[in-house]
Amino acid sequence: MGTALIYDEEMTRYKLLWVDPSCKIEVPERLIVSYEALVKSGLADRCVSVPVREATDADILLVHSEEYLQAVKTTPFMTLEEMQDFCAQYGDVYFHPNIYHCATLAAGAALQLVDSVMTGKVRNGMALVRPPGHHSMHNAASGFCIFNNVAIAAQYAKQKYGVKRVLIVDWDIHHGQGVQYCFEDDPSVLYFSWHRYEHQKFWPKLRESDFDSVGKEKGAGFNINLPWNKVDMQNSDYLSIFHHLLLPIAYEFCPDLVLVCAGFDSAIGDPEGEMCATPDIFAHLTHLLMNLAGGKLCAVLEGGYNLTSLAQSVCQTVQTLLGDPPPRPANLDGPCQSTVESLHCVRSTHRQYWSCLKHAADLPTFDVSTKDLSLDESLNSEESKEEHVWPEPPKRLTPAIRAALLLPDGITCPDGCYRQSVSECLDPLIVTKLKENILTDSEDDSNALSTLSSLIDLVEKMEKDEVCSGLALVHDVSKAMKCVVPHAASALKNRVLVICVGDGKVPIHVSEDGKVLMVQLSNKESQEPESRYFIPVCLKKGCSDVSGFIQAILSLLLPLGYEYDPSLVVLVQMSDSGLCESMWLQLTSLLRGLAQGHMLVLMQKGNEACVSPTASSLLGDPAPSLGPLVAPLPENVESVEMLRHRLKADWKLLQTTAQDIG
């Protein structure tokens, strides 16, 4: 299934008709440069083009009042004077004779996207629309928004498709207060928004945009606000919030549909956001959301005013929706102090609603809302806003082969995958090395020899970007590891992240030079000595504690992996991993976000049944949903927290509380 792209140039045919400095950033060119970038990069051609439609009155009335709709319907016939008066009642928005029509198309585009995804015509998609929607309310326009496109889409999905749970992720830099108000008491819609707040000094300057607005009545816990109290937030800050706040709750909520208020004013260069996160971060944010709801994800454009970073961010998002692995994240730092404070506050506020946060620390003792108007605050005036420059995101060339499989004879190679031949011509150099280090005088020497040298061949093709990912079903995964990992780490100058799932002694001693980071996920305490580069994660009852496992992946393994930033990931399914298939596929899919998708999966013979589903993960297909999660086993929560406590000195992306930052 493909990716829908919805765009219609009619939505470029309205603009500001009078002088208003606050409104002049919202221009038609926003849509034009975004669409043109998709066309120029060849991404538009890879998408399924879906036409817009006009939202009907009934669609709009899912969120807005009759009076408001009737009032907006009169605007096309107003004089300029009347229109300016009409805007004054709302403030922070402008009207145009054609804006009502465009607002019905923007909302209709979101509905077309929901239809395309819910009927299975496409897997996911993006709608490039204006006017945006997330600020508009039941009875009022606000912040350039006329109808709340995404809120209408959520109500529509519930009504028409019986969707039980909708997750709305609002990564725009402004708080979508319109969405918050719409679903405040509704536990079937989880609204997550991060937004520039600066202790209520930033537009729309609402008290209810702070972290303590959690929803009300039955909706308590289903509204999550993450305030940015400083500008210049970076990729690390955004990833920390996803790993330690949004994703754990999102997996526990287990949505049937994910809607994204995809505003790109949170990207570097934007005059409104004044943040420093680079456009490629949206590839990771998209990727991290794509394994929820079986991949049913609808992204709808909101803000974004720097035409360069907007176009780049839109391309990064769409290319990831198409299944291409995200680019390696540029040198990540840890989250800044302000981020960790906000994270700490939100996690402790939501601890009572979400079992994944049960172990979250109490509200910090010091008063986090101290308006630390330190010197730099005053420097935020006009003259100090230096122009940000950033490198164009790296070309995400997708290797000709997305997945190469090394399989024993008799096992069929799944569709879309390339079968790596067991190499006949053995490289004598490699043969000697293998004979010395790995092969015993076992009887199947020749067989083992050819398999292992084909493995090395496969890794070398990945190194040369001829192959994106690989999968090998072998007799003995330990031997395979002993052959591949040292070769990859030394010969190919890689940083190799090795993830062993299952019990059993890992056959590799990890040196302290940092070229290999080994994480073992098993349900037995490890006897190995602890070290910075060997991390044993003990999860009792492995598979049965699915929520314990996924929480360990999201808030321990992923932050480690992103900070380590490997050029190759080796995922080993030890013999008795005891992991259920859906958990294994979530792990495989999530890890594809690292090393630009260069992942080699080693599976023990006997797991034939898992080959095809794993291969589809490597091809970019989203993993099946895990289903609603129950509370994780307390002892697993404990062991993961103990591990985090030990590791956070070395790994900054593991920080979740203000004390952590030291």
Ligand SMILES: O=C(NO)c1ccc(Cn2ccc3ccc(C(=O)NO)cc32)cc1
């Ligand atoms: O992109 C966005 N949302 O996603 C977004 C939303 C709102 C604004 C700010 N804005 C837009 C018109 C306007 C008028 C006055 C003020 C003002 O500050 N008055 O005090 C602010 C205003 C910028 C961007």
Ligand SMILES: [Zn+2]
């Ligand atoms: Zn915005």
